[in-house]
Amino acid sequence: MSHTAELIAVGTELLLGNIANTDAQMLSQGLSALGINVYYHTVVGDNPERLRAAVETAKTRADIILTTGGLGPTCDDLTKNVLAACFGKKLVFHEPSAQRIEAYFRNLHPDRPMTENNYQQAMLPEGCTVLENDWGTAPGVAFEADGVRVIMLPGPPRECKAMFTHRVVPYLKELSDGVIASRTLKLFGIGESAMEAQLRDKMNAMTNPTLAPYAKEGECELRITAKADTEGAALALIDPVEAELKAHFGPLVYGVDVPNLERVVLDGLKAKGLTLGTAESCTGGLVAKRFTDLPGASAAFRGGMVSYATEVKHTVLGVEQALLDQYGAVSEPVARAMAEGARRVLGCDLAISTTGVAGPDPDERGNPVGLVFIALATPEGTWVRQVHLSMGRQRIRHIAASHGFDLARRYLNGLELK
Amino acid sequence: MSHTAELIAVGTELLLGNIANTDAQMLSQGLSALGINVYYHTVVGDNPERLRAAVETAKTRADIILTTGGLGPTCDDLTKNVLAACFGKKLVFHEPSAQRIEAYFRNLHPDRPMTENNYQQAMLPEGCTVLENDWGTAPGVAFEADGVRVIMLPGPPRECKAMFTHRVVPYLKELSDGVIASRTLKLFGIGESAMEAQLRDKMNAMTNPTLAPYAKEGECELRITAKADTEGAALALIDPVEAELKAHFGPLVYGVDVPNLERVVLDGLKAKGLTLGTAESCTGGLVAKRFTDLPGASAAFRGGMVSYATEVKHTVLGVEQALLDQYGAVSEPVARAMAEGARRVLGCDLAISTTGVAGPDPDERGNPVGLVFIALATPEGTWVRQVHLSMGRQRIRHIAASHGFDLARRYLNGLELK
Numbered sequence: 001m002s003h004t005a006e007l008i009a010v011g012t013e014l015l016l017g018n019i020a021n022t023d024a025q026m027l028s029q030g031l032s033a034l035g036i037n038v039y040y041h042t043v044v045g046d047n048p049e050r051l052r053a054a055v056e057t058a059k060t061r062a063d064i065i066l067t068t069g070g071l072g073p074t075c076d077d078l079t080k081n082v083l084a085a086c087f088g089k090k091l092v093f094h095e096p097s098a099q100r101i102e103a104y105f106r107n108l109h110p111d112r113p114m115t116e117n118n119y120q121q122a123m124l125p126e127g128c129t130v131l132e133n134d135w136g137t138a139p140g141v142a143f144e145a146d147g148v149r150v151i152m153l154p155g156p157p158r159e160c161k162a163m164f165t166h167r168v169v170p171y172l173k174e175l176s177d178g179v180i181a182s183r184t185l186k187l188f189g190i191g192e193s194a195m196e197a198q199l200r201d202k203m204n205a206m207t208n209p210t211l212a213p214y215a216k217e218g219e220c221e222l223r224i225t226a227k228a229d230t231e232g233a234a235l236a237l238i239d240p241v242e243a244e245l246k247a248h249f250g251p252l253v254y255g256v257d258v259p260n261l262e263r264v265v266l267d268g269l270k271a272k273g274l275t276l277g278t279a280e281s282c283t284g285g286l287v288a289k290r291f292t293d294l295p296g297a298s299a300a301f302r303g304g305m306v307s308y309a310t311e312v313k314h315t316v317l318g319v320e321q322a323l324l325d326q327y328g329a330v331s332e333p334v335a336r337a338m339a340e341g342a343r344r345v346l347g348c349d350l351a352i353s354t355t356g357v358a359g360p361d362p363d364e365r366g367n368p369v370g371l372v373f374i375a376l377a378t379p380e381g382t383w384v385r386q387v388h389l390s391m392g393r394q395r396i397r398h399i400a401a402s403h404g405f406d407l408a409r410r411y412l413n414g415l416e417l418k
Numbered sequence: 419m420s421h422t423a424e425l426i427a428v429g430t431e432l433l434l435g436n437i438a439n440t441d442a443q444m445l446s447q448g449l450s451a452l453g454i455n456v457y458y459h460t461v462v463g464d465n466p467e468r469l470r471a472a473v474e475t476a477k478t479r480a481d482i483i484l485t486t487g488g489l490g491p492t493c494d495d496l497t498k499n500v501l502a503a504c505f506g507k508k509l510v511f512h513e514p515s516a517q518r519i520e521a522y523f524r525n526l527h528p529d530r531p532m533t534e535n536n537y538q539q540a541m542l543p544e545g546c547t548v549l550e551n552d553w554g555t556a557p558g559v560a561f562e563a564d565g566v567r568v569i570m571l572p573g574p575p576r577e578c579k580a581m582f583t584h585r586v587v588p589y590l591k592e593l594s595d596g597v598i599a600s601r602t603l604k605l606f607g608i609g610e611s612a613m614e615a616q617l618r619d620k621m622n623a624m625t626n627p628t629l630a631p632y633a634k635e636g637e638c639e640l641r642i643t644a645k646a647d648t649e650g651a652a653l654a655l656i657d658p659v660e661a662e663l664k665a666h667f668g669p670l671v672y673g674v675d676v677p678n679l680e681r682v683v684l685d686g687l688k689a690k691g692l693t694l695g696t697a698e699s700c701t702g703g704l705v706a707k708r709f710t711d712l713p714g715a716s717a718a719f720r721g722g723m724v725s726y727a728t729e730v731k732h733t734v735l736g737v738e739q740a741l742l743d744q745y746g747a748v749s750e751p752v753a754r755a756m757a758e759g760a761r762r763v764l765g766c767d768l769a770i771s772t773t774g775v776a777g778p779d780p781d782e783r784g785n786p787v788g789l790v791f792i793a794l795a796t797p798e799g800t801w802v803r804q805v806h807l808s809m810g811r812q813r814i815r816h817i818a819a820s821h822g823f824d825l826a827r828r829y830l831n832g833l834e835l836k
Contacts (some may be wrong), residue, residue, distance in 0.1 A: 012633060015456045017446030018641075020438050024461070028435030038433045038467055041461035041728050043442070050457055057475065072633070073611050108609075115615040135809060137611075156633065158813070214436055278724070284710025285696075285703035288724045292702025295778045295811055298724070303734065305723035306696070306706045310580060312721040312764060315732075360713045372522075393713055 003036045003175055006062035008054050010070030011155055012045035023068040023153075023160045030164055032212075035180045035227055036064065046075045048082050055086045063148055064172075064350040065410050069155030071138035073117035079152055080125065080141060087145035090126040097130060097139045098122035101342070131167035135159045137214045142171055181234035182225040184236055185187040185245055187252045188406050189262060198248075211238050218399035219261075226315055253416045254406065261405035262291050268412030269300035276408070276415075278304030279317055279346035281329065281355040282372060287401045302348040307338065317341035328365045330355050332373055332384050338378035350379040350411065352404035359393045375405035376417070383407060383417045421454045421593050423728075425479035426472050428488030428497050429573055429580040430463035441571075441578045448582055453645060454482065455595040464488060466500050473504045481566055487573030489556035495538050497570055498559065506561040507543040515548060515557045516540035522555050549585035552770045553577045558585055567593075599652035600643040603663055606824050607681060610638045616666070637679075638815035645710050657749055669833045672824070677824035680709050686769070686830030687718035694826070695766035696722030697735055697756040699747065699773040700790060705819045719764040725756065735759035746783045748773050750802050757795035768829065769795040770822035776811045790818040794825035794835070801825060801835045 005025050014021055024041045031038050040063065044050045051070070058065045062309050062372055070079030101121055105114040120139045124130060131140030131151075136159040140346045151171070152165045187195065192215035196203075199222075203211045209226035222245060226237035255264045269276055278287045290305035291297055307313040310329045314321050319337040327333045338353035356372025357363050370389040375382055385403055389396040410417050425442050432439055442459045449456050457479065460470045469488070476483045477730065481684030488497030502509055519539055523532040523548075539556050549569075554577040559570045569589070571581045606660055610633035614621075621629045622679050627644035640663060644655035650671060664671050673682045696705045706722035709715055725731040728747045737755040745751045757771035774790025775781050788807040794802055803821055807814040828835050 009459075012630065014443075014459065014642075015446055015449075016450050017443045018632070020440050020443040022438050023457070025432075025435045028433055030435075039463065040464075040472070041427075041432065041439070041459070045461035046458065047457075053479075054458070057784065059469075073614060109612075110806065112609070112612060113613055117615060117618070122565075139442055158635075158810075196724070208759075212436075214435070280703075283707075284715070285698075285706030285722060285724070286710075288698075288703030288726075289701075289707040292704075292726065293815075297702070301726045303726040303730040304703060305734075306703070306710070306722035306724070308706075308710065308716060308719045308721040315765075316721065316723075316753040318764065345734065347733075353547075394711065404511050 003064055004062045005031050005036050005038050005040060005064035006057060006058040007041045008051070008065060008067045008074075009041070009043045009155070010046065010051055011388055012047075014043045014069075015045045023155065024155050026161050027066060027068070027164060028155070029153055031171065031172075032179065033093060033182055033225060034169065034175075034225070036175070040316065046070060048078060049054070051078065051082045052086060055083060059086070059146065059148055064127060066146055066151045066153065066168075066173075068153050070142075070155050071121070071152060073115075073120055077120050077123070080123070083150055083152060083342050085148060087125075087143070087148070089127070089143065090146065091123040093128045094122050094124045094130060094139075099275050100132065100139070101137050103371055121233055129171065131163060131171070133159065133163060134166075135162040140167055142168075148355065162299075179231045180225060180227050181231050181238060181243055182223055184257055185222040185224070185240050185242065185249075185253050186255045186260075187220040187249060187324060188218070188402060189252045190220060190225070190249070192407070195220050195222070195249075199331055201391065209241055217395065218402050226409065250321050251410065254409055260290075260400055261409060263294055264299055265405050265408045265412065266291065266294050266297060272412065274349040274412075275302050276298065276300050277302045277342045277351045278345035278404075279342035279353040280304060280306050281308060281313070281338070282297065283354040283397050283401045283404075284308060284360040286397050287352055287404050290401055290405075293322040302346045305342060305345070312356055313338060328363070328367070329369045330357055330363055330365070330371060330373065333385065335373035335375040335384050336377075337405065339375035339382055341379045349379060352406055352408060353377070354400050354404060356400055358396045358400075371374075372396065372403075374400060374403040374407060376404065376411060378411055382407050383411075385418070419594075420692075421482055422480045422486055423449050423454050423456050423482035425456060425459045426459045426462065426476060426483060426485045426722075427459070428469055428485060429461070430465075433460045433463045440575050440647070441573065444579050445486070445582060446615070446790060448587065449590075450598050452587070452590055452593070453598050454590065454593065462518070463726070464496055464745045466496060468805060469496065469500045470504060470632045474603065475500060477504070477564065477566055480778040482569070482593075483566055484569045484586075486571050486578055489570060489572050491560075494535075495541070497754060498501040498541070498543070500811070501570060502543045502570055505543075505561070505566070505568060505586050507545070507561065507563065509541040510533050510544045512540050512548060512557075513544045515542065515583075516697065518550065520559070547589065549581060549582060549589070550722055551577065552584075553580045566636065569793065596645050596647055597649045597652050598643060598645050599649050599656060601656050601660055602639055602675055603642070603660065603671050604656075604676055604678075605638040605640065606672050606820060607670045608638060608667070612636050613640070613667075615639055624659075626830075635813065636820050644707060672827055678708075679820055679827060681712055682717060683826045683830065684709065684712050684718055686827060689829065692718065692767040693720050695720045695760045695764035695769045697760035697771040698722060698724050699731070699756070699771075699774040701725060701772040701815050701819045701822075704769055704815050705772065705822050708819055708823075720764045722761060723763070723820055731756060731772075734771055735763060735819050746781070746782055746785070748775055748785045748789060748791065753791035753793040753802050754795075754800050757793035758799055767797060769796070770826060772818050772822060773833070774814070774818060776814045776818075778811060790814065790821075792818060792821040792825060794822065794829060796829055801829075803836070
């Protein structure tokens with residue numbers, strides 16, 4: 001039987017527009033992947049009466065109520081108190097949670113005494129399932145009452161995502177009749193609307209497995225989701241669709257069930273025992289930052305240069321002054337020289353360089369915002385890609401960095417470098 | 419008399435998590451600025467029954483219902499049909515809108531004939547105020563019925579924002595019986611629960627202005643919000659509270675209504691005509707990345723080094739091998755030498771360095787995950803801060819970078835460097 005979930009976010013900061021309800025997006029994706037329907041999102045402020053009203057409404061139309069926010073000491077644990085009351089449950093002191101909170105606090109602030117209000121967070125609905133929070137202080141809570149499963153998660157997106165992935169998904173898996181399996185193809189180099197146009201008829205015709213496209217920052221995802229009695233049977237439904245899509249999109253598919261381009265690059269480098277370095281101008285450290293976001297990056301990453309001032313491109317990376325004078329910092333020859341300079345100075349096998357105009361204004365030579373040259377230097381030579389990006393400084397920087405990783409993963413996988 | 423608005427977003431893509439409800443954030447900010455209370459956000463899919471249910475609920479608790487999405491031909495103008503029905507209004511053909519749609523379509527697709535369903539968009543509730551859409555095809559709609567003001571806007575964020583700013587704000591201005599003003603104090607170096615414990619009694623006692631704490635990644639915010647007849651009067655209510663909080667928290671307050679620490683550092687550098695450079699190990703480029711996220715960073719940023727491999731600390735930054743051998747890469751002397759090396763190599767006035775263990779594993783010398791040394795080199799000398807962070811690699815890196823900016827802004831503002 002299929003389940004219906006309603007998301008209730010608690011936080012006046014959402015109603016004031018201080019933040020967007022990104023938890024709802026993350027949770028909606030996760031619940032859909034479990035085959036659970038989400039029919040409503042509701043957002044209320046830090047207000048007991050209005051939260052109670054939202055919960056009473058949700059009880060009439062959902063068998064899973066998932067709340068985010070309102071668990072911290074700063075709001076008197078509003079959500080826990082109201083939800084417990086709505087379902088006629090008492091709050092009781094939960095010693096293990098108190099100890100976890102103490103330990104967590106001590107480890108975070110060895111120098112600071114823990115304040116009384118932190119202990120409030122250990123008051124939990126009687127007989128509930130405690131969802132241990134390894135990413136913050138407020139424990140999550142789950143209980144079943146009046147035929148409804150109630151799940152409460154902390155609001156900060158980082159905590160909420162980790163709690164959902166590691167605590168809620170296992171807790172809800174048992175609910176879904178049959179097994180839902182999914183695989184996600186990651187694509188770089190094609191826009192979502194172009195991808196969707198090529199697949200629309202196919203997607204509309206499919207029922208099991210289903211195909212869902214997602215637009216990411218400069219990338220696309222295709223999620224294939226199948227439902228069957230066993231995981232093996234579900235995956236068997238997915239395999240042919242996956243093979244067909246890979247054949248259709250070819251090298252645009254950079255991975256399946258991989259988190260991002262940089263992870264593919266790191267795995268490729270490790271497999272071949274190669275090292276990476278960076279020489280960044282317009283991305284200002286973003287390429288190095290994204291690569292070192294990966295645990296274990298040190299196995300392959302030598303280091304990087306951020307040659308933001310033109311002079312530094314010469315003094316640190318050894319880019320010839322003549323090149324800079326003749327072509328300007330934002331040019332194919334300088335991108336090439338930066339990447340080759342990084343290989344030399346850092347002593348790495350591969351080097352990614354970026355130089356371009358991230359905006360807000362064109363550069364002194366009149367190069368337009370969004371013009372970026374990305375180079376990859378290798379033992380077999382150097383390749384340079386020129387792109388014209390749009391839609392704002394952060395997006396230009398992000399996609400320019402992605403192009404660097406795309407060049408590297410194409411080189412490492414023996415694909416055409418273009 | 420004060421007004422209460424409810425936002426209803428229509429779109430299955432929101433319930434699937436394909437996109438976040440950023441319209442709600444934008445509209446909430448705009449409505450608060452008009453002194454209109456927003457008590458609920460609701461999201462429903464492209465489903466007439468559930469949209470009708472959401473509207474019926476909203477009618478009982480709001481006197482302004484603002485919908486986003488569901489106006490285009492792709493969803494059969496769901497929102498307009500349901501809202502008109504809920505308030506007993508017929509849809510009638512609106513000739514001027516039809517002409518605008520034709521013109522817009524012709525100029526967008528000179529080659530394509532306009533399809534019948536585009537004309538549907540010119541069917542509007544009888545007697546409504548038409549909100550002309552200069553940014554897309556679907557006109558917005560506003561009408562008053564059963565004591566409720568109904569406003570319907572298109573969903574695409576770019577259209578929605580332009581329509582709200584240029585059509586809805588003028589339409590609603592007459593309603594607002596006062597102005598809400600707010601200021602946000604940004605704090606670094608104190609935890610949210612500790613801050614909240616110091617302020618709890620004060621916060622509970624306040625009504626106008628109100629005081630709200632927010633936890634950010636490694637930081638805290640204190641938002642003071644006041645309501646009055648004029649902005650000046652509202653700010654006059656805020657001023658004394660702001661002064662009192664600044665006095666109470668002293669140098670922990672790094673700014674008011676500023677986006678982040680790095681912006682304060684950039685402004686300070688520009689004011690003094692100084693330049694910045696970086697030498698990063700565990701933050702792997704994040705310090706440079708965050709600083710160059712700021713438009714105009716090039717006015718002060720020379721560049722940076724990511725000396726991830728220990729050897730690179732020596733070859734590129736000139737950290738003496740003896741120091742590395744004796745103390746190890748994660749140490750006070752090496753942090754100091756990295757920052758001083760960056761000043762020398764990059765020719766900048768100030769340099770921030772980081773070296774530490776971001777995890778997941780302790781380093782080869784057994785230094786624990788979360789131990790980080792952050793240094794600031796200046797013409798007057800070098801300061802090093804040692805911190806023990808927790809809660810995961812990304813957070814450790816982020817907060818370590820923030821400590822670098824905190825040292826710089828303290829130096830630039832003549833505050834105690836500790």
